[in-house]
Amino acid sequence: MNNKNSNGFAHRYSQWVIRWRWPIVILTIALAISAGSGIKNIAFEADYRVFFSDDNPQLQAFNALQRTYTKVDNILFTLAPHHDIDVFTPSTLAAVEQVTEQAWLLPFALRVDSISNFQHTEAEEDDLIVEDLVIDALNLDQAALDHIKAVALSEPALHKRLVANKGGVTGINITFQLPGKEMDEVPVAVSAARALAAEIEANYPIDVHLTGMVMMDNAFMESSIHDMSSLVPIMYLVIIIITFFLVRSFSATIGTVIIIVMSVITAMGLAGWLGVKLTPPSASAPTIIMTLVVADSIHILVTLLALMRSGTEKRAAIAESLRINLSPIFLTSITTAIGFLSLNFSDSPPFHDLGNITAIGVMAAFVYSVTFLPAFLAIMPLKVSQRGDRMTQAMDHLASVVIKRRKPILWSSIIVSLIILSFIPRIELNDDFVAYFDTSTEYRQAVDFTTAHLTGNYLLQYSLPAGSSNGVSDPEFLAELDAFTQWLRIQPEVKHVSTISDTFKRLNKNLHGDDNAWYKLPESRELAAQYLLLYELSLPYGLDLNNQLNVDKSSTQVIATLDNMTSIQLRDIARRGEQWLAKNTRNSHAIGVGPGIMFAYISERNITSMLGGTFVAVILISFIIMFALRSFKIGMLSLIPNLLPAGLAFGIWGLMVGQVNMAVSMVAGMSLGIVVDDTVHFLSKYLRARREQGMDAEAAVRHAFSSVGVAIVMTSVILVAGFMVLAQSTFGLNSQMALLTGIAIVMAIIADLLLLPALLMRLDTKKSTAKTDQQTIIKSSPQGDTT
Template sequence: MQRVEYWIGNVVIKYRWLFIFALLSFAIISASGMQFLTFSNDSRMFFSKENPQLQALEALENTYTKVENVLYIIAPKSGNIFEAKTLAAIEFITEQAWTIPFSSRVDSLSNYQHTKAFEDDLVVADLISGAEALNDEAIAEIKQIAITQPMLLNSLIDQKGSVTAVNINIIKPDDGSYKIEEVSKAALALDQLMKDKYPFLDIYLTGGVMIDTAFGEAPVRDMRTLIPVMFALLLFLIIVSIRSIMATVATLLVIILSTITAIGLAGWMGIVLTPASANAPIIILTLAVADSIHILATVFYQMRNGTTRYDAIKGSIKVNLKPVLITSVSTAIGFMAMNFSDVPPFKDLGNIVAMGVMAAFFYSIFFLPSFMAVLPLRVKHNTGKQIRVFTLLADLVIKRRTPIFWSMLVLIIATSAGISKIYLNDEFIKYFDHSYPFRIASDFSAEHLAGLEIIDWDLDSGERGGINDPKYLKTVEAFAEWFRAQPEVKHVYTITDIMKRLNKSMHGDDPLWYKLPEQRDLAAQYLLLFEMSLPFGLDLNDRINLDKSASRMTVSTPNIGTAEILDLERRGREWLQLHAPEMTTYGSGLSIIFSYISKRNIESMLKGSIIALVLISFIMILALRDFKLGILSLIPNLTPAFMAFGIWGIFVGQVGLAVSVMIAMTLGIVVDDTVHFLSKYQRARKEHNMSPEDAVRYVFKTVGSAIWITTLALVGGFGVLSFSSFQINAHMGAMTTITIIFAIILDFFFLPTLLLKLDTKK
């Protein structure tokens, strides 16, 4: 290996201009792929096509209707929606909602299809018409109807009559003509129009379309705010630590080239950016600093000791090639292990960062030394203070090795114990903080109405026209009543409520007949008569399949977490197995898929983490050519992740989608400092024949400053990411930051004391 290191050092110096030109050309060609980058803000991007829960949802949507929605929540400042001016506003927005592109259905208090008897006929009409001319008596009648209808209560109106909703279903054609930006823009325009026209109303805008819009907005926000902050922070750290303008310029070039190379290659590969993968530049910016810092730290260290610039560059390549290669490959393996994830955006994030890390390796080993060889390089001598600080730290660790070792062991055990407090839970609405208007609207909806978390049940009768069978209807009704009795449930929408209302209307609106028809042919006649009376856009295609063999029941809950959603779905399935085994099915919907994805992702990433661990361990043993050191390296590499999870369990507890990839991701990152520490320690022991104590001093003196600087850069980079308004990125940044902090603590205090205890070989 040393021959290779010497040869590379000589070649880099000799052909420096060629390397500079070639690598810049490669970066430009790679970066040109950015023109092919596309972005997806579909919330379903988190699920692979093989995901069984997604397949079940798509099957349900193909049976009924495949829609997204826009939801307006209207809250009069007076606290009463049953006023002429408010009802007129509801009527106005209901009419205007049809102008939103791709709208296929509008449901509101205004166009609720109220049924009543007129002699022997069934009259179906809008609940509200000509609201401005309504008198108090008519409004009182409307209120009485609205607050007693199960289909409206807690869905389109709250129990107090103070909040109402207007829901617009948006159908997504398969011809590719659907543009979410167009729908979102129109929805926001109508929102503003209502606020200007009716200042006495508080209006909130949410729904699936607005959620997807927020998914598109999240990475734009991060790129606009976090990347400049991250870049400024890195620039500050590099200038302060290196104290060389030329070296700072060279390092920034390596960072920029690594980032644009990875993003450009992603474009060439056809990778679609998402809110999760769009933060790859921040991670690459952070990781790319480490290699350059280690190369430059060694160059300056040798030049201060009288070595010429060219020889110092060659010496730096000799000393750092192996550890930089090991750390780059290990980090790339850690991120590539994210391909085991069941979440496509995490796979893309892992692949993009892996490409960036390997690009940073080549730019650091070939471009950076070549560039430094042609720049006027001066050495500042005041950095000797840093060396003295780390020499004193080494002496402290050596002198107090026993108490430090046991203190570190207690810290490891105490923090890792917090893992027992971790529980799996996720709330996809809370992926966004309250800086997003839709999040405020969603929370308001969950507080006053049904919320956005739903479970859909496809209840099959087993025969054509079977939904009219009184036995089937009674089972569905019992199932709905069971759900209504559950504390988590706010609203249940089922065909049986329509059947009971029709039966009542066809018997002269007698309340005693508000029950299910007892004859199949009668139920079929009622339903046919009702469907024939419905206006365009308000049919029952979203409730009943074409041959009327099955119906769809929708259970709505407030914005609860995945654990509660899965538990509710399980209990519902158990009810069916016990009372209607022939109708047993799984609940479906986006809430269910998001609830399952964290669990599935943790299981898949556990396999990926184990494989990454085996590969990294093999690389460490092979590169160090020392089985004991290679196995020993696993302790400071694995332990920080367990400690971070423990701290998370103690102070947060809830683990969601973002945290499920942490072990694999951080495993490759924390290897960096450990590899440099062990490689320098091994060099001191074997090449310089130093004692374990002197070897520890040598490590702190030669690489302590570089480890400290790279750690600051990593903590700064991922710390900045933790301020993202998108929870997945924020949690990823926070957990990685905690892990890296524990990693440097262990590398500076636990690893050297462990080496001093175990390395007794003369």
């Protein structure tokens, strides 16, 4: 479609909107309400596994292990006495007993492990006694308490797992079997656990901290709810204040807010109809949509108000503003949607939902901006402030500076950009799923306390094959298993190792009169098998060995509990463990798995997948810009201000912060779709002046500043404000993504108002063939390009 036909359509369309303003207002509101009715179907997903695609190798390995052994979906009660030196007092042990007994009654509870129900074994003449370590705590004398303390602090299965190094803190671990059929399973389990914790704190001088994978699942959900309930209202307030401050019009501000509401409920409603379940990333979509929606309205409003300030009648100004901005707004909406749709290349499904919901919201905003907004403004009274003239004068002054000093600006921009980009290699990927949560959250505080005083939060799990049914009793296998266990225990990152080899040693000692000299592995397969059978027959219901052995005893699970560490360190110790097994065992080759490992690899996988997504987005957006602007050279030149901001944001982050999580893989595609808007608006006004008014590059740059400079600044201010609000999220992925995107937007406005004009005047030297009056060139209408 050529420019003449495009202008003709835009003119006819603008007149049609003004004519049918009342039906348009009513129908668009009805459309938003209809689409928004799907919000009732939206639910929150409470499962950390949703961050991983079905073909994620770490997830597949973890699921395979979960199907073989007892699941590690757990809640860990960490009990910290207020005044006692250690937990080995009648009162504290009674609290442990109470939690242990009542925990079996929690919804979906499968297993409960604590120092009170630990199955302590000891010899009594020729018999093996297997019983709870703590029985009737309130009636224990000091000798019994000392015995319990000695056993707990020397038992490898308990020390640094369920009792602290010096006994000051203890833990009760509840394993859950969540059916996965209802969305409220996690909240129900957590609510019951919190009620039990509150009961213990009310009856004993003890603080209770709740951690574990079920609590983490719940923290993901609570973070989503928190962001939607707290950040969205703040965002509305910020937008209302900034929009009114910039446009100084009550009607224009109200119209903008209504469009925001309609766009958000349309996007979220359609997400509900499509069955999308909200996660922390996708829960940020309303805040992002609210931020992006304002841009369309601002461009229409700035041109409209400028025309009215110059004397144009309101409805004529509305029609003219719509005619001028219809094509650029459509173009920027498409490119923004493409940028967010590129998130579908991510290896993490929640970011697919974020991209799709935001893309729907952006396109809904376009529809409402070119239908509802002009129709609404045609109905409402509209007063004009003369403040816009001062802003236009500021843009004219900036244009003069850029034109006069274009060479220094160009070369200094290149030099500064190269310096900043050189810091990108300093960025280190680190996905610590605990650090995803702000220190103000209950879950993060509980994890930090537990890690500092009891045990680690990361589990590294290995399933070691023994080679045959009942092969775990083979002395050679047990020797390899024990050697691996000892190797793990001397690693600086490891806090605790859970292994069946310790049980074999303890049983061998017990059945040799509790002689410490026999604390070693059985020497024959038959003897080991007999020990194991005798022990299993003595265990109470719910405390079997399925957490360590598979059904036919052909493999065993070794679980290393790790200290806090970076994802690089986590990948490193997992890799070292795999290498040790490959080198030092016959057949027990295994890979380290666990939730921490899954998150440790997620950045690398996402960056790899998002490189393809960003490349596709760049190609599509560049093609659309070239086609719309009808210039291959200008389209290629636009890549510089479109791609550079994300690179500069990464460089600044590398200089100031250093570590990033998987949010970094999303920022390039997202920011590309956002920052391209201002570039398109600037270039469209520049080319309009070049082609239709016959201006040279210098005059066309001045015209672009005058026509769209104020709108670019306004939209950028609102975009940055919006992402800074999102940066207050208690969820680290959202806050880091928002900060990086906000930095990219700041870099984009600098690039669009300084670097881009300098590049245009340097490279676009072809003289225009159009004829125009020179006076018309100089007196181009400020912020009201009527050509």
